[in-house]
Amino acid sequence: xxxxxxxxxxxxxxxxxxxxxxxxxxxxxxxxxxxxxxxxxxxxxxxxxxxxxxxxxxxxxxxxxxxxxxxxxxxxxxxxxxxxxxxxxxxxxxxxxxxxxxxxxxxxxxxxxxxxxxxxxxxxxxxxxxxxxxxxxxxxxxxxxxxxxxxxxxxxxxxxxxxxxxxxxxxxxxxxxxxxxxxxxxxxxxxxxxxxxxxxxxxxxxxxxxxxxxxxxxxxxxxxxxxxxxxxxxxxxxxxxxxxxxxxxxxxxxxxxxxxxxxxxxxxxxxxxxxxxxxxxxxxxxxxxxxxxxxxxxxxxxxxxxxxxxxxxxxxxxxxxxxxxxxxxxxxxxxxxxxxxxxxxxxxxxxxxxxxxxxxxxxxxx
Amino acid sequence: xxxxxxxxxxxxxxxxxxxxxxxxxxxxxxxxxxxxxxxxxxxxxxxxxxxxxxxxxxxxxxxxxxxxxxxxxxxxxxxxxxxxxxxxxxxxxxxxxxxxxxxxxxxxxxxxxxxxxxxxxxxxxxxxxxxxxxxxxxxxxxxxxxxxxxxxxxxxxxxxxxxxxxxxxxxxxxxxxxxxxxxxxxxxxxxxxxxxxxxxxxxxxxxxxxxxxxxxxxxxxxxxxxxxxxxxxxxxxxxxxxxxxxxxxxxxxxxxxxxxxxxxxxxxxxxxxxxxxxxxxxxxxxxxxxxxxxxxxxxxxxxxxxxxxxxxxxxxxxxxxxxxxxxxxxxxxxxxxxxxxxxxxxxxxxxxxxxxxxxxxxxxxxxxxxxxxxxxxxxxxxxxxxx
Numbered sequence: 007x008x009x010x011x012x013x014x015x016x017x018x019x020x021x022x023x024x025x026x027x028x029x030x031x032x033x034x035x036x037x038x039x040x041x042x043x044x045x046x047x048x049x050x051x052x053x054x055x056x057x058x059x060x061x062x063x064x065x066x067x068x069x070x071x072x073x074x075x076x077x078x079x080x081x082x083x084x085x086x087x088x089x090x091x092x093x094x095x096x097x098x099x100x101x102x103x104x105x106x107x108x109x110x111x112x113x114x115x116x117x118x119x120x121x122x123x124x125x126x127x128x129x130x131x132x133x134x135x136x137x138x139x140x141x142x143x144x145x146x147x148x149x150x151x152x153x154x155x156x157x158x159x160x161x162x163x164x165x166x167x168x169x170x171x172x173x174x175x176x177x178x179x180x181x182x183x184x185x186x187x188x189x190x191x192x193x194x195x196x197x198x199x200x201x202x203x204x205x206x207x208x209x210x211x212x213x214x215x216x217x218x219x220x221x222x223x224x225x226x227x228x229x230x231x232x233x234x235x236x237x238x239x240x241x242x243x244x245x246x247x248x249x250x251x252x253x254x255x256x257x258x259x260x261x262x263x264x265x266x267x268x269x270x271x272x273x274x275x276x277x278x279x280x281x282x283x284x285x286x287x288x289x290x291x292x293x294x295x296x297x298x299x300x301x302x303x304x305x306x307x308x309x310x311x312x313x314x315x316x317x318x319x320x321x322x323x324x325x326x327x328x329x330x331x332x333x334x335x336x337x338x339x340x341x342x343x344x345x346x347x348x349x350x351x352x353x354x355x356x357x358x359x360x361x362x363x364x365x366x367x368x369x370x371x372x
Numbered sequence: 373x374x375x376x377x378x379x380x381x382x383x384x385x386x387x388x389x390x391x392x393x394x395x396x397x398x399x400x401x402x403x404x405x406x407x408x409x410x411x412x413x414x415x416x417x418x419x420x421x422x423x424x425x426x427x428x429x430x431x432x433x434x435x436x437x438x439x440x441x442x443x444x445x446x447x448x449x450x451x452x453x454x455x456x457x458x459x460x461x462x463x464x465x466x467x468x469x470x471x472x473x474x475x476x477x478x479x480x481x482x483x484x485x486x487x488x489x490x491x492x493x494x495x496x497x498x499x500x501x502x503x504x505x506x507x508x509x510x511x512x513x514x515x516x517x518x519x520x521x522x523x524x525x526x527x528x529x530x531x532x533x534x535x536x537x538x539x540x541x542x543x544x545x546x547x548x549x550x551x552x553x554x555x556x557x558x559x560x561x562x563x564x565x566x567x568x569x570x571x572x573x574x575x576x577x578x579x580x581x582x583x584x585x586x587x588x589x590x591x592x593x594x595x596x597x598x599x600x601x602x603x604x605x606x607x608x609x610x611x612x613x614x615x616x617x618x619x620x621x622x623x624x625x626x627x628x629x630x631x632x633x634x635x636x637x638x639x640x641x642x643x644x645x646x647x648x649x650x651x652x653x654x655x656x657x658x659x660x661x662x663x664x665x666x667x668x669x670x671x672x673x674x675x676x677x678x679x680x681x682x683x684x685x686x687x688x689x690x691x692x693x694x695x696x697x698x699x700x701x702x703x704x705x706x707x708x709x710x711x712x713x714x715x716x717x718x719x720x721x722x723x724x725x726x727x728x729x730x731x732x733x734x735x736x737x738x739x740x741x742x743x744x745x746x747x748x749x750x751x752x753x754x755x756x757x758x759x
Contacts, residue, residue, distance in 0.1 A: 036689065041704040060703065075685050078704035121755050122682030123689050 008034040011127035011167060012120040014112055015039050015066065015074070017059030019190050020131030020170050022066045023178050026185045027169040028129055029070050036123060037067040037074040040111065042083040043201045062190055069187065079115055086110040088201060092214045095207070096221045098265035099342030100245040102154065102309075103199055108132075109157030109291075117162055129167040133175075134353075136166050141293050141353040146174035153309045156346045156356025157291050211242055225270025227253055230263065230279055241265050244272050247280060247338030261338070281335035282362030284319070287345040288327045290357035296325035297347070297354060304348045305330060307339050307359060313348055328357060335364060376691040377737045381576075381730025382525050382553060382670055383695055387619070388578035388731075394622040395580070398615035406612050407603065416614050423614075423621035427585055430624040431570065432561035439586050439607045440617050444552040445476040446597075447571030447586035448519075450608070451548040452480035454594035455517035455569065456489050464516035464545070466490040470502055470531075471713035473521050474550055478709075481519075489516070499662035500529035500714045508539055515545035517569075522554035526710040526726055527660035528670030530558065534565045541566055546592060552576055552584075556627030557635060557667045568592045572624075574616065578731065579623035583616035638729045639668035641738050645727065646671055648742035653749055657720060659711060669730055674716070674723040678752045681705050683725055686748045692741055694727050 011033045013025040029035050039060045060076055067074035087106045094101035112130060120128045133144030134152040141163060144150040170178050182191035198205050208222060215221065221242035226234045236253040238244065243251065248262045252274050261280050264273035285307060290296075297303065299321050304313035314336050320329035328345075339362025346356035398419065404412030406420045421435075428435045441447045456467060467481050471493045485491040495506035502520060511518050518540040520531050533549050540547040548569040551560055555572045562570070569592065574583040588594050588607065600609030627634075649656055659672040675683075680696035684705070687694055696705050711721035727741065 036685075064703070073688065075681075075688075076704040077681055078706065080704075118755070119682055119685070122752055123686050 008032060009127060010034040010036060010123065010125040011129050012036050012038055012116065012123065012125040013129040014116055014131075015063040016131070016196075017062035017066070017190065017193075018131065018196065019182050019187075019193050020133070020178055022063070022131070022187055022190045023181050023185070024129050024131040024167075024169040025066065025072070026070055026187060027181065028167065029072060030185070031169075033127070033167075035070065035072040036125060037063060037070075037072055038077050038116070038119065039063040039074070040077050040079045040083075040116065042079055042107075042111065043088065044080065062193075065189055066187060069189075077116070077119060079111055082115050083107070083111050088210065089214075091199075091207075092211050094342045095211055095242040096215060096219065096267070098221075098241055098267040100340050101342045102344055103201070104154045105157055105344055108155050113155075113158040113162050113166070117165070120165075126165065127167050128162070128165055129169060131170055132168050133171050134168050135171040135351075136163050136168060139163055142171075143348070143351040143353070144168075144171040149175050152348075152353050153306055153344060153346050153356075156293065156344060156353060158293075160291075160293050163293065208240065208242055220267070220270055223270060225272065228271045228273050230273055230275050235274070238272050241267065241270055241272050246340040265341075277337070280337045282332065282337075282339040282364035283335050284329060284331045284363030285316075285336075285339050285345055286327070286329045286360040286363065287357035288360050290326050290328050290355055292325060292355035294352070294354050296321070303330070303354060304350075305332075306344075306346045306348070307336060307362075308343055311336075326357075327360075329363070336362075339364075373691050374740065376693065377741060378693050378732045379727040379729065379737070379741060380693050380695050381732070382726065382728035384575045384581065385578050385730055386732065387575075387580050388623060388626065390626060391579055391619045391623045395615045395619040398618060402614075404614075406614060407601070419618050420612050420614050423617040426621035427617075427624050430560075430621075430628045431572070431587055432563040433587050434590065436605070437562070437587050437589060439588060439604050440612060440620070441571075441584045441586055441608060442582055442613075443575070443584040444474070444550065444571050444573035447573070447584050448474065448476035448550055449480045450586050450588075450594060450597055451550075451569040451571060452477060452517065452519060453484055453597060455546050455548065455592075456484040456487070457595040458593040459516040459546070460488065464514055466492055466510075466512065466515045468492045468494060468507065468510045468515055468518040468540075468545070470494055470496060470520055472496060472500065472524055472526075472710040473519065474525055474552070477519055477521070477550055490514075496714045498715050499664075500524060500527050500660040500710075501663050502531055502536065504532075504535075507536060511540050511543050511545050513543055515540070515543060517546040517548055519548040519550065521550040521552075522560075523551075523557060523667040524660070524670075524710060525553045526670070526708055526724075527663075527672045527714075528553075528667040529660040529663040530554075530665035530667060533567065537566045537568075541568075553667060553670075555624070556631055557669060559631070562587060562589065569594070574620040574623060577623045577627040579620040580616055583613055583620045585620070634731075635668045638733070641729055641733055641735070642668055642671050645729075645738045645742055646673075648738075649673060649745060652742075652746035656749075657716075659714070659716060659724065670726065670728050672711075672724055672726045674711075674720040674725070675749045675753075676720060676723065677756050678723045678749055680722060680724055682752060683723075683748060686752070687725075687745070690744055690748070692744060694725050696724050696726060 015021045015037045064074045087103050091101050091103045132151045133149040135142040143152045222240035227236035244262045258276040260274045263275040263279045305316045315333040316330040319331045347354040404416035406417040428438045492510045495503035537547040546568045550571045552573045556577045568589045570587040575581040656675045
């Protein structure tokens with residue numbers, strides 16, 4: 007009997023090709039598109055999650071001859087992903103909703119749906135690989151999405167199929183053409199957060215928290231010595247390392263180096279103040295047996311960053327909170343972003359960045 | 373996989389062979405336009421007139437009281453918006469309806485409200501029946517139209533249409549009933565029951581999709597929604613869908629002729645399925661079970677600790693087609709407004725599965741569903757406990 011796989015299909019080229027490859031490999035494929043939020047008005051020109059995307063996924067399944075379902079995960083996604091996204095911004099952090107969507111929506115809630123239909127496997131269009139029960143980077147360094155997958159339950163790795171993780175994006179498009187999926191073969195990439203289709207994340211913060219939310223109220227730009235040098239219109243518009251919207255007229259280019267919700271301050275400084283020599287993260291999740299203090303690893307503190315060499319200097323008893331020392335300073339370590347630990351291509355685990363540690367930053371913390 | 377089982381007749385039904393046969397000439401040599409004066413036109417006009425007479429006979433109506441539409445949704449729109457727009461200037465600015473109506477009614481009432489109507493929703497009993505004192509209190513001298521569906525499409529409960537119609541008319545309101553699910557299941561006689569407007573649909577009774585009718589009692593003020601030629605006395609301009617009207621008439625005649633026997637058969641099958649499910653899953657809840665009258669073809673059941681979405685997928689992958697609540701534009705399931713309106717808690721409402729029986733349902737179908745459904749439920753609950 008063919009093994010059944012539930013494929014999460016966004017209507018984009020990656021997950022469509024994933025489904026097509028699995029059909030070709032002889033799996034009993036069931037396609038599912040998750041409806042995660044409701045656009046009041048359709049946004050037909052947006053590449054992800056709009057009604058058109060559901061229709062594209064359905065058309066792909068029709069052409070593959072496999073069933074397709076639309077799963078309404080709106081309320082769980084709203085709770086697990088959108089609420090957290092808004093809360094993180096409200097406390098001056100910069101969240102990555104895709105990480106929580108992978109952790110809670112795709113590889114937990116969707117796995118429950120897979121269980122309900124006796125699907126042994128669950129598949130997505132992620133550029134990552136599972137080899138010998140371990141998560142690895144996708145082979146295309148330009149597309150590798152392993153950074154977003156650190157939070158999933160380790161037990162799910164044994165059920166994951168990531169068919170496009172072994173190929174490059176151009177190869178994925180070529181497969182789409184070879185398999186006759188012209189509808190989606192040249193579809194453009196989604197860059198935005200799916201529930202922030204116009205790129206303006208403050209809109210949803212305002213919707214949830216109201217017009218008078220402190221995160222969107224004006225506050226001071228300050229230097230690390232405390233001097234007030236201007237006024238901004240809401241700290242939620244800023245992230246660590248940002249230059250856009252920062253006052254000029256200094257000798258050096260100035261960056262956001264910290265966000266201080268207590269007095270709504272956005273702290274700015276030169277590049278030197280952006281450098282961290284260490285990082286503290288919490289809510290660590292391990293995809294291999296937890297490492298030990300003193301172990302050397304590579305870390306990434308943002309998507310597509312060059313991995314940095316580091317050493318584990320502290321790990322709490324449950325291995326849920328970690329501190330690493332960096333061999334070389336890393337710029338713009340941002341609270342709320344993910345810290346992911348690697349050994350080469352192997353993903354060891356990850357967590358949420360609590361703070362960066364370093365010369366410039368110590369001044370601000372005081 | 374064994375032969376698939378279609379258990380969604382409330383959604384739509386297959387076109388009957390007799391109906392298709394009756395329609396075929398109108399897709400061939402008898403293609404004329406009923407408004408044309410030549411022989412082709414006369415031929416089409418004859419067929420259309422006969423179809424109208426036959427549908428009228430099925431409803432106890434006069435021929436001129438039947439207006440063909442594109443289906444139930446258009447009939448409902450004509451009833452609500454036509455009555456509202458036709459009567460608002462006479463000071464009748466309220467519309468009374470129930471919260472368990474089909475979206476075609478709810479959205480039409482909402483449209484009327486955006487044009488200035490006062491929308492009023494009467495209370496429902498937990499059994500899924502209109503609360504009479506609430507309905508009576510809401511129907512006044514200011515009411516343009518009251519609209520109550522005869523048989524609910526999700527839970528099958530039957531409303532006391534004769535009493536409600538008399539009450540509405542006693543205060544000068546028009547009374548409309550959405551009879552889409554009632555047609556072929558309940559005796560509909562316009563001479564005996566004083567509704568003013570009635571909606572029926574073809575594809576629920578073995579006619580094709582895209583045809584329905586609205587009964588408009590003689591002397592009833594209804595403004596047309598469409599504007600164009602003089603077809604159908606100007607109530608519904610546009611070249612008539614002759615083939616479908618002929619098919620609808622044939623399906624209506626068959627449904628009315630077979631009604632009593634088919635209802636007995638379906639009720640017996642439905643009861644057997646219901647009992648089998650309750651025997652295997654004692655805490656399953658059958659919605660509308662406490663209503664004084666239920667249509668024989670609908671069984672809506674929620675099992676605590678399950679969710680409709682997963683069960684529907686699992687059933688479909690085992691070859692059994694059912695439905696739940698109503699689907700939004702994307703095709704995803706949204707919690708049923710009907711169940712929440714009759715006080716079903718949200719977790720139970722989101723577990724609802726509607727099985728609707730009809731011409732394709734046999735004893736063997738029921739036996740298999742009675743076996744597969746509880747098995748899937750037990751599995752789903754086992755997983756819920758384990759996680």
